[in-house]
Amino acid sequence: MPETAPAGGEVVPMSSGHGQPLAPRLSICWSRGNSLRVSLFSLASFEDEAGGEVVEVKLCDGGDGEISNAQWRTIAYDSVSPFAMLQNRRNSMSSFSNINPSPYHLECWEYMMDYSKDINVLLGNKKSSVDSLIEDPDIFLKKTEEPTCLKAAWELMEMFYVNKLSQAWLPERIVDWLADYDRLFAALHGTVHMKVMNFQNVHNDIEVYEDDLRYWDVIESALAVGWLEIAVKMLRRHGSYQLDQLSNRETENGLVEAVALLISKMPRMRSELEPGRLGECYKAKPDFIKAWDKWRGQITKLDSCAFWIQCHHGQTREGLKKLLQILLGNTNSLLAATTNWLELCVSHLIYIRPFTVGLESMYNLAQNCIQLKPMSSPHKLMNIIIGILGENTEVVLAECSKEFGPWMVAHAIELLTVGSNEAESLLHEERYNLGEISLEELHRLAYAQVLSSHALTWQIAPVYLSSCMKHGMGLLEILLYKQPVQLKELLLKNLEICRLYDLDDCSSNIMKMAGVYHWKHGRKGSGIYWLQQARDEFRLNKIAQQLFASVGKSISDESFKQWEGLIGLLDSESNAAGGFEFLHKYRDFKRSLQQIGDGKNDIAAQKAIDSLMLLMRNTSTPQRFWLPLLNDSLKLLNWQHRPLLSVSNTNLLLNKLQELSSARLHPGFVKPDLPAEALNSVRLALATNLGRAILEE
C-alpha cells in the first residue's frame, strides 16, 4: 500500500489491531428515489487487480418476485389514470358536498367501484380455472395461466370494502373468489385445486372410477368448496352411466343421478349465476330460505330412502352417502374434505351458515376453522383475510406493504377508507411524528419515491405527489432538481412539470443549472439563453463583464463572429448593466469596419467613423477600450480620399488620448494588450487627420 491514511484524515484507526482496513471500505450515496449506491473499495492491497465496484441497492419494496419489474412498470403506468380520475372526482365532490352532502354519497360508492374495477382490470384478466363450459370430458379443471396473489388480494379488498351493494351475497362471493384463487395456496399447503389437478393427470389410467377411492375423495373435496360443476361432471363419469352397464346397475345409477341432480339444483343466494354454472339462484333471503329448506328436505329424504339397500356397489354407496353428508353440512365431512382453514371456512359458508353476514361473525368462523386446521406459516392472502375480517386496518395495511409493496398500499388505501370512520381517522389523521402528515400521504410519498427511482417511471410520480397536500410539492421539487439538465428533452419535460404545478422558483433554478452547464461546456449561446429564461441577471452581468474583457484585446474577425451572436442574445431590453449597450455599439462598429472592405467605400467608412464617435462619446464605454478602439480604426483615421473626422471630433479623440496618458500613471490602470507603438500610431494618425480636416474646412 503506497499511501496510508494519516492521522489528519477522516479515517480513524481501529482500536483492535487485527488487520482492519485503514480507509473506509464503503461509501454510500442515495440515487433518486429509494435506491442507494454503495461504493465498495478494496484497498487491502494496492497490487490487487480489482479496484472495487459500485453497486446499487434497493430497499426491499415488497413482493416476492411474483411480478417482474417490467410488469410492475406497466401496472404503475396503467394505474395513473384511475388514480387521477378518482382524486378528481373526489375533489369535485368535496366542493359540492359542502352544500348538500347526502345526494352524492351513493355517487361516492359508484366511483370507488369504478376505480377498484379499473385497477382490477389492469392487474390481469380473470381466468377462472373452475369453468363449467369445458367441452372436453376428460378435463375437469382448465389449465390456465397462474393468477397472481396481487390480483387476489385486490379482489378481496374490493369485495369487503367497496362492493357494498352485494354484501348480502358475500358468502357466495367468497366461494367464487376461492374458486379463482385456490391454486395460489398450493405452494404452502395442499389445496382442493391440487387434488383435482392430480386426479385429472392420472384419471385416464383408472379403469373403473367408482372403485377408486381417489375418485370419491376428489368429488367430495370439490363439492365441499362449492365447485358444483366439477362434482357433477365427475359423478357422471361413474361406470353405471355406461350403456352396457345401465341395465344391471339401474338403481345404482339412479342414486348417482339423484345426487348429481340435487347438487345441480342447490339453491344459491347470489345476484346472478353465469350461464353454465349449476345451482339455482335466489336474490332475496326469504325465497332462498324456502328453496333451501325444500332442497334440504329432498336430501334428507334421499338419504333415508330404501334404494340404498339395493345399491350393491359398496364404494358408490359410501361415496354418495358422504356427498350427502357434505350437502347436509356435516362438520366432520367438511373437515375431512377440505385441506386448509380457508377452504373449510368456505365450506361452512356454503353448507352450514349461508346467511353469515357481518365481519364479526365471519371472523369468528375463520378463527374456529383455524383452530380446526391450524397451519404453522399462513399464506399472505390468509393474513390479509384475517386482517379484513378482524376489522384491523393496520394489519391489512402492514400485510399489503410487506407482501406487495408501496404500489399496493398507495392504491389500496383508497379502498380501506370507504365508509369506515375508524379507518378514515386512522389513515387521514395528521401525525406530528410523521411530520404532520397522514398515513395516507406517507404511503403516497413512499410510492412516489419508488417511482422516482427509475428513469422510466419518475414522470408519473408528480401525479401522486400532487395528491399529497402537505409534503408533495416539497418532494416534487427535490425530484425535479435531481433530473439531469444537459439533455434537452428531459429539461423541457422537467420545466413542463414545473409549469403544471406552479413551481416557478424550481423552474428558474433548473434553467439556471442548465444555463451554467452549457456556458461552462462551451455552448455559450445556449448558456445565455437559459440564464435569460431563468432571469438570472446576476450571472448575465458577469457574462457581460467577461465579454467586455475579451473585447479589450483587439479581437480577430474569427473570434468576433463567435461572440457577435452572444451579444445579440444579451438582449438590450433586459439590459441591467451599461455594459450591454456598449457591447451592442461595439458590434455595430465592428460590423461597419468589416463592410469597408478594400478601403474605397466612402459611405461605409463614414458609417464606421460615426459608430466610433458614438462609442467614444458614450460614458459607458470603459476607458480601457479607448485605445483598442482607436487602434482598430487606424484605417479610418488614415482614409485616403478625404479626412473622415471633423476638426471637433478629432480634437475630442486627441483629448481622450491625453486622458489615457495621464490615466497610465494611476495604479488601477489596465494596460491594453496592444503593440507598444499603437499609441504613437494613433496619435500620428489623429494629428494627420486634424491637419487635413483643418485644410478641408
Add this chain to the structure above:
Amino acid sequence: MDCKTYKSVLKLDKGTACTAWNYCGQRLAAGTVDGTLAVFDSTDHASSSFRCSSRVKVHKAGILKVVWVPPEYGDAVACIFYDGGFSIWEEAGEDSHSVQWKLCEFFNRGSSKVLDIQFGVSPTSLKMVSTYSDGYIQVYELSNPLELKNWQLQAEFQNVIDSISTFRKASCLSASISWNPMRGGQELSFIMGFNSDTPQLNSSKVWEFDGAHQRWLPVAELALPEERGDRVYSAAWAPNIGRPYELIAVATERGIAIWHIGLNPDLDGRLPMERVALLSGHEGEVWQMEWDMSGMTLATTGSDGVVRFWQSNSNGVWQGQATFVHTS
C-alpha cells in the same frame, strides 16, 4: 430484513479511496490513493451503465474525499488530499471540443489539515465550509458565480457555543459538516461536529448565518448535557419537505442520535430541540450517514462494513429497517 436486490453499476479503478455522485446520479467522481481523479459518466439517461470519461492526476498526494460543487455552479468537485490541502477542479471549455477538467483553486492552510468541506447554496451565493485539524472552521464565499477561483474568506471560528474561548492546541481526527439541504428563503445553516481530543469542540452545533450582522451564530447544540464531550463521527441534516421541525442525525460512540429541531428560536435565540431516538446496531464507528430525498430513510455505514437503513414507524419510533452486507 436483508436488502438483497442489488446490482453492480460500475467497476472502480484500483487504488480508489473515495467516490462521490453528482446531483442527478449520472456522474461519479472517484479519487485514488495516487492522486488521480476519475470521472465516470452514464452512457444513457435511461440505463445505468457507466464509462470513464476522464482521468486526471490532480495532486501528488492521494485523494481522501471528493465533494461535488452544487450544479448551479458548474460541473466541479473539491478534492481533499491526504497531505492536508484541497483543491477545486472544474470541467469546462471555451467551446465544446476543448472541455476538460481544470484546476480552479488550491487551498493549503499550512500545518493544519483540512478534514471536511461542504458547499451550501443560498439564492445569491455559494458558500463553502471547510474544517481543519486544529479545530477551526472557515466559511468562504464565491465572489463570481461563474468563476470557481475567487473565494473570499468570510469567517473563521471554532465549533464552540461560547465564542470567547479558543482552543489553540486542539487535535482533530475527523470532522463532519452537513448543510441544511433546503434551498430558498431561509438563512443558511449547517451542522458541525468534531472527533477531537478537545471535548468542547466535539458536540454538534447548528450554525446559522445572521445576515443582519454578517456573522455565524451557534443556535443549537445537539447533545445531552452529559454527552457534550462525545466525539462526533458523522452528522447529517435531512431534507425537509414540509415537516414542522428539522431532522438531524448525529453519530457518536453511543450510537446514532436522531434529533428534532424546532424551526423558530426561543427568546434567547436558541432553537428548541429534542432527541427522539438513539439507535444502535453498527459495530464500531459510523463513518457516513445519508438521508434519502424525502428525509424518511437514513442510510448509515461505518467500520463494520454494513449498510443499515433506518425509518420511523407511524408512531414515531425509529428502527432498523434493513441491512445490506456485500458478499463478493
